[in-house]
Amino acid sequence: MFRILFYLIFGILLISVLRGVLGFVARLFSNATVGPERRATPQPEALKKDPVCGTFVAPSTAVRVEKGGQTYFFCSTACRDKF
Ligand SMILES: [Zn+2]
Known part of the structure; x- marks a missing residue:
């Protein structure tokens, strides 16, 4: 019973850590590929x-x-x- 609980908590932790790492990598990657001129804030709508x-x-x-x-x-x- 405790083993199942342990695996469940461990799995949730692992998924959240992986998601955090993936988000961080994705942000780094998008900053690297998008030039400064394309990163400019979009024009506010009229x-x-x-x-x-x-x-x-x-x-x-x-x-x-x-x-x-x-x-x-x-x-x-x-x-x-x-x-
Ligand atoms: Zn009105």
Whole structure:
């Protein structure tokens, strides 16, 4: 019984250590292959103005509505409903 428990704990420890080492190696490898110009932070996405309350929102997180061939972005569904 204790042997099984021991192997179980040992296995979990081994897996977590291996994952840590693999993550470390992967990070080293990606830093080595990606040049400094490609490592630059990605451009922040252009913010869109909520036409109802005037808040600037990121299109990826905004509530979007397509109307008359134009896309409108809202900070919340409440603003979208008011529109
Ligand atoms: Zn709003």
